[in-house]
Amino acid sequence: xxxxxxxxxxxxxxxxxxxxxxxxxxxxxxxxxxxxxxxxxxxxxxxxxxxxxxxxxxxxxxxxxxxxxxxxxxxxxxxxxxxxxxxxx
Amino acid sequence: xxxxxxxxxxxxxxxxxxxxxxxxxxxxxxxxxxxxxxxxxxxxxxxxxxxxxxxxxxxxxxxxxxxxxxxxxxxxxxxxxxxxxxxxxxxxxxxxxxxxxxxxxxxxxxxxxxxxxxxxxxxxxxxxxxxxxxxxxxxxxxxxxxxxxxxxxxxxxxxxxxxxxxxxxxxxxxxxxxxxxxxxxxxxxxxxxxxxxxxxxxxxxxxxxxxxxxxxxxxxxxxxxxxxxxxxxxxxxxxxxxxxxxxxxxxxxxxxxxxxxxxxxxxxxxxxxxxxxxxxxxxxxxxxxxxxxxxxxxxxxxxxxxxxxxxxxxxxxxxxxxxxxxxxxxxxxxxxxxxxxxxxxxxxxxxxxxxxxxxxxxxxxxxxxxxxxxxxxxxxxxxxxxxxxxxxxxxxxxxxxxxxxxxxxxxxxxxxxxxxxxxxxxxxxxxxxxxxxxxxxxxxxxxxxxx
Numbered sequence: 339x340x341x342x343x344x345x346x347x348x349x350x351x352x353x354x355x356x357x358x359x360x361x362x363x364x365x366x367x368x369x370x371x372x373x374x375x376x377x378x379x380x381x382x383x384x385x386x387x388x389x390x391x392x393x394x395x396x397x398x399x400x401x402x403x404x405x406x407x408x409x410x411x412x413x414x415x416x417x418x419x420x421x422x423x424x425x426x427x
Numbered sequence: 428x429x430x431x432x433x434x435x436x437x438x439x440x441x442x443x444x445x446x447x448x449x450x451x452x453x454x455x456x457x458x459x460x461x462x463x464x465x466x467x468x469x470x471x472x473x474x475x476x477x478x479x480x481x482x483x484x485x486x487x488x489x490x491x492x493x494x495x496x497x498x499x500x501x502x503x504x505x506x507x508x509x510x511x512x513x514x515x516x517x518x519x520x521x522x523x524x525x526x527x528x529x530x531x532x533x534x535x536x537x538x539x540x541x542x543x544x545x546x547x548x549x550x551x552x553x554x555x556x557x558x559x560x561x562x563x564x565x566x567x568x569x570x571x572x573x574x575x576x577x578x579x580x581x582x583x584x585x586x587x588x589x590x591x592x593x594x595x596x597x598x599x600x601x602x603x604x605x606x607x608x609x610x611x612x613x614x615x616x617x618x619x620x621x622x623x624x625x626x627x628x629x630x631x632x633x634x635x636x637x638x639x640x641x642x643x644x645x646x647x648x649x650x651x652x653x654x655x656x657x658x659x660x661x662x663x664x665x666x667x668x669x670x671x672x673x674x675x676x677x678x679x680x681x682x683x684x685x686x687x688x689x690x691x692x693x694x695x696x697x698x699x700x701x702x703x704x705x706x707x708x709x710x711x712x713x714x715x716x717x718x719x720x721x722x723x724x725x726x727x728x729x730x731x732x733x734x735x736x737x738x739x740x741x742x743x744x745x746x747x748x749x750x751x752x753x754x755x756x757x758x759x760x761x762x763x764x765x766x767x768x769x770x771x772x773x774x775x776x777x778x779x780x781x782x783x784x785x786x787x788x789x790x791x792x793x794x795x796x797x798x799x800x801x802x803x804x805x806x807x808x809x810x811x812x813x814x815x816x817x818x819x820x821x822x823x824x825x826x827x828x829x830x831x832x833x834x835x836x837x838x839x840x841x842x843x844x845x846x847x848x849x850x851x852x853x854x855x856x857x858x859x860x861x862x863x864x865x866x867x868x869x870x871x872x873x874x875x876x877x878x
Binding site for chain 2: 342344346372374381383385395396399412414415416417418419420421422423424425427
């Protein structure tokens, strides 16, 4: 089971570090990362393994969203299936 | 790895364009709750609903969190109560109360199925149920009711139309303190469907399995945003854009339905391919029609644009899910759609135009506020007109009009939330009473000799 973590907002120092630390706290293994900075807008997409989470999915999603709020970023954590079903036949 | 553009598109659709799953509806058969003793029957009804749907809301919320997509409503539909209550030979209002208690116990916001199917005549239990609808809707909070008065196979039961004209009025009169809300929980159908997940017209047909999950999708805002990117496209391209975006919307419905069904251990029924608006800004079907190129919804061209929209939604959705059902099409409820409300207030959108629109889309005259002094026979005639469109065109049509008791043109009824608010719309004053009073059955239409 994998989830997609999307981080969108103004670029700043340490975004990747903080988000991956939070993932590690929940035992979510980061598998792939792509990121781009377009005119100061930071967009990062992480694919994380959620099959061995220490807690439940909701607490990971809530913690990441709260981390985003504290940094002025939008962080969405969603199961990868929603993207796969919508964009692949 | 997923494509960045795709990921961001999905997130934008949900965050900015109001993409949501409108409802997960659990259909529950109550056929095994029938008992001549009404108290025992009601207890069985309560127990079965609370047992089957115990985890519906919890699972719905879990899925919402995991996929990051809002699931606006979790609801329940049950076997038409007229069938369940027939053996009791008394007023079936206690069933409505049992349904209401069960809905509150499991946390669903509406429960449908306080219904009767009388397209060809009244059987035991039907008259008692229909007569009890005003009281049942006034003394409960979450119960919804529907009555099927016609079908392509059977024709239209004009006696039932007449009766329902009076019942709709009584529903409004009994709930006048709550903005006549009773009438907003009652739908009169022609060709009603057995697996409809949408309220207020949902019931669980007798041909359905014991329990199943149906899903209704939504997303007018997403369609409009997609069209905005093609200001100069010709109408064929417009249809293509709608198809593609509908595919994506419906795929999410399929995913949510399959996941819910697996977790609840209940078979997955259908996805209702619908564009269901809400009064929220950016979630309007009328605005899609305006984006296609109408100055305001309701003007000439609206029917053609809506026909294209409705058809393209189905074509896109069909391939996206395993089974399609319910009402499947674009909804045009006036009070629940910001663009429709504006068009009605401006006088561009009339009941006559809405009637024409219902011939090419799902479902019917929906959430329309009419003057408080509209006679029962006029409401019956509105029902008969709408049923005729459904009967002849082999489609579902429905009437959900709300007589605004004590109010006239220029005023409005406001329910807030998903039900929205609607201006009082004018109806014709001339009487159809003689026609309606004739009673009997309008024969089923001929569906051969098509040359």
